[in-house]
Amino acid sequence: MRAVQTCFLIILLNILPFAGAQEGQNSESASVDGQPQARSLEVIDPYLEMRSGPGRGYPVFFVIEEGERVEVLVRQPGWYEVRAANGRVGWVAESQIARTMQASGEPADLPSVSYGDYLNRGWQVGFSTGQFSSGGLNGADTIKANIGYRPLSWFVIEAETARYFAPETKGSYSSLNLVVEPFSKNRWSPAIIFGTGQLDVESQPELTPIELGTSDYQHYGLRLNYYVGRNFLIKAEYKTFDVEVDTVNEEMRTWYLGFNTFF
Amino acid sequence: MVFRLQYLLLISLLSGAALAQDNKDQAALEFDREFFSVGVYAGILSIQDYRSELAFGVQSSFKASEDFFLQFNYLQADASYSSFELSQGPSFAGSNRTFSHYDFLLGYNLFQAEFFGDGPESAISSLYLVAGAGETEFGGENNFTITIGTGYQFALKRRYVLSLDFRDHIFKSSLLEEDKNTHNTQVSAGISFLF
Secondary structure (H helix, E strand, C coil): CHHHHHHHHHHHHHHHHHHHHHHHHHHHHHEEECCCCEEEEEECCCCEECCCCCCCCCCCCEEECCEEEEEEEEEEEEEEEEEECCCEEEEHHHHHCCCCECEEEEECCCCCCCCCHHHEEEEEEEEEEEEEEECCCCCHHHEEEEEEEEEEEEEEEEEEEEEEEECCCEEEEEEEEEECCCCCCCCCEEEEEEEEEEEEEECCCCCCCEEEEEEEEEEEEEEEEEEEECEEEEEEEEEEEEECCCEEEEEEEEEEEEEEECC | HHHHHHHHHHHHHHHHHHHHHHHHCCCCCCEEECEEEEEEEEEEEEECCCCEEEEEEEEEEECCCEEEEEEEEEEEEECCCCCHHHHHHCCCCHHHHHHEEEEEEEEEEHHHHHCCCCCCCCCEEEEEEEEEEEEEEECCCCEEEEEEEEEEEEEECCEEEEEEEEEEEEEEEEECCCCCEEEEEEEEEECCCCE
């Protein structure tokens, strides 16, 4: 069972990015001569500072002047790797290169900076950790991983899988959630979550195995997102689970703290 | 049943992804992105109350911003008999002697700098801190685990990054006494590929 979960997590972290990577390769191979074609842009700021790595801590080793052309090679969060006319390759901050021109004279439309705009039609993955704060699993620690797709800027479809650990029991739960996030363009952004899933209970430790069974549940809750950067947010979540145990509904509450990233 | 549900969710989401990616960002310029890395590592895991063992692992990282990254790790080691077990007999056997662990970590690049090796060429490097949570399976127990650590990485080549890591996996174990906090430290070296 652990192996299946681990597989799920590895798939979650590895397969999807490949889809994104291939997309990048496709746009390269669409060039006329079949060679990977970099974007050539004209610098319209007084200068661009070229650093040896994608971070403010790496030293500036070259400066590109206004009117020169640069080729954009690779994008990392907040940074672009560019090649200057003389062949030097280095990293330029996104905030600097955002004001450049395409060969056609039009302004280059680099991915925009507003959180909501960027997230629209995008994928997100993340993880959280937390604790059950009431009900039969009170005090149990829990971790969960999630993957989501945002068809609209204010709406996310999310799948999550989780594990929990209590002194006597352990187990897993998975659900499909709908998340409504009306103010996704703000830095602080609340969201409402509804979901349905299944909860699996096992005994702990393994030395005395008893299968305690599987239950269906519905859950609803509130989430508060804080967008640290365009690709990254911190989330706090408080949820109520309605678990059907022997035709009786048991209520359990959980809080989580976690992170999401976008691509 | 739960896992059947998981597979259904995954399949529907993955097929959705293929369709959705085509339309994304048509207006904006597309560049080759480098947000992910995958890697392998090997090192020594010191299992509290047992021995230090050779451990192997895989990891996958997502670069969230200039400063932050998210990382998934999976680690496995086989525990040989401790001195106590050699004299008193083994506490457990079989697959329970495999220490397996996974975690989700948040990383922060504390110091980014150039690393000068032998020649005049410099490599970009950073010292980072990580913290997060995960699960450890050992001795028939599955335990919620807090992981903290630090590491140093430098770019061997443009897309190949070498890293040296220290991690402390902390969890409550009842193998020897009730609810004892155990610290299981790991020192490892790894290589990862950026894409």
